[in-house]
Amino acid sequence: MATSAQPATPPLSFQVGGRLSGQNPFAARTGTLSIPRQESSSVEVSTPNFLTLTSRGNVPHLSRDHVKKTDAIGFDPSRHIVSVSLRNWNDARDITPNGKDTVTPSAYNSYITSIRPDIVVALSDIPFGSTPPSEKRLVKSLERSLLWLGQILRINHANVFVPMAGLLDDVARDDFATGLLEALEGSEARELQPLGLHTLNDGVAGYSLDLAPLKRLQQNSPPESDLTSQLVDLAQTSLRPLPEGKPRLVTGCDSPHDILRFVRSGLDLFDSHFAQQAADWGVALDFRFRAPSSQPDAAPVDIGVNLYDVEHEMEFNRLANSLRGAAEEDAASLPVCPCIACSPKFSPTPILHSSIDETPADEEGPSPPFTRGYIHHLLHTHEMTAHVLLAAHNLSVLSKFFADIRAFLAEVSSSPDAEERLDEEIRMFEKQYKRPDELMRKAKVNWEEVNLARGKGRLAREKAAKATENPVEITQHPERVLPDVVP
Secondary structure (H helix, E strand, O other): OOOOOOOOOOOOEEEEEEEOOOOOOOOOEEEEEEEEOOOOOEEEEEEOEEEOOOEOOEOOOOOHHHHHOOOOOOOOHHHOOOEEOOOOOOOOOOOOOOOOOOOOHHHHHHHHHHHOOOEEEOOOOOOOOOOOOOHHHHHHHHHHHHHHHHHHHOOOOOOEEEEOOOOOOHHHHHHHHHHHHOEOOHHHHHHHHHHOOOEHHHHEEEEEEEOHHHHHHHHHOOOOOOHHHHHHHHHHHHHOOOOOOOOEEEEOOOOHHHHHHHHHOOOOEEEOHHHHHHHHOOEEEOOOOOOOOOOOOOOOEOOEEEOOOHHHOOOOOOOOOOOEOOOOHHHOOOOEOOOOOOOOOOOOOOOOOOOOOOOOOOOOOOOOOOOHHHHHHHHHOOOHHHHHHHHHHHHHHHHHHHHHHHHHHHHHOOOOOHHHHHHHHHHHHHHHEOOOHHHHHHHHHHHHHHHHHHOOOHHHHHHHHHHOOOOOOOEEEOOEEOOOOOO
């Protein structure tokens, strides 16, 4: 039980900057999330924005030097936010890759006390499955989630985000939100009121909307269903009874199309999973908000380029058509992508790794961008550099996307038709860019084919194929079959 009213971590603050409609609580809005640091400094995040996902504190594929050179994330410990969540936001499997393991609320509290993160995502009893749970199980999940939230608040961590429970049931989601606002009673009141909390919501810093379990339940929906609109409606059901001045986090968006729908509905923070997953599967993102004008009858284009595809084998142009490299003056009308793939800078002297190095490393001006054909070659030869370049590029594209959204919202915020102008921009974006489902599906297939051709177990597969005199053919393209590989 906490014995002091002084929070264990400095409390964050969230200031809503502007909203496109004063009457609509779910209108698009800008804001600033501020997390205090020592010596009166703070980390400030302008919203709408995204949080870069890490694995054990590291951005996948990127070393510290790579991160430092990626403007989308930079590298300055004082600017980083450490958050703790028991479960991977984008993993909807019943059992984690490491199997089942029981973590009690008291154990989770001990992790939080030891790590002292900036943000804690509270435990939540959300059933993961492909079929809706029974009413009894759903009610139990709401009760447990509220109970576990109260137990986390006892350690007096100032910045707790609560996952909004209730799955696809509107009534359950409303009941959970209402439960956050009910006056504390009994032992909860005796332990939490000395901390200045009279409702559970008093101890909550923000709200989290986890889409992964909802999308798993939506798999059996009719093909004509507008699944994103259903998710937006569920988010609004959860948030409607709650105060508007706290940040709203959405995890599990699969496309920029979904992100725009949630931004239009007043959501503030998102994760970067889809952009980082695209880098894993060899996709270089190529889109921006306020989509470039095209011919009225032009067909929509993909939001990225599948560089595993052999059609890019001899392509020697930059990764994105909608952005240019800093050294490409012939495309001056396009915005610059500052990533290490599009605007690389090379140092003629060794990189400094410690304070004992004598001379600083000077960087030359930006060089021409790496080409699609080059990264295609790296992917097919299993060079790690391919994913380094793609991860940096995709995060930079996503950063530019959110920066353009914020700039547009600031530009139209004082206009009487601001919401209509945003709707029109979103409509134009959806008209110009395809949803990425098919692009990602094909990229994943190509990625798996290359792994089979050169990945772990290749020699054993070839030996088994020769023993049966039935050579394995690995198709990488409908018109191209790789020959047998000789060890």
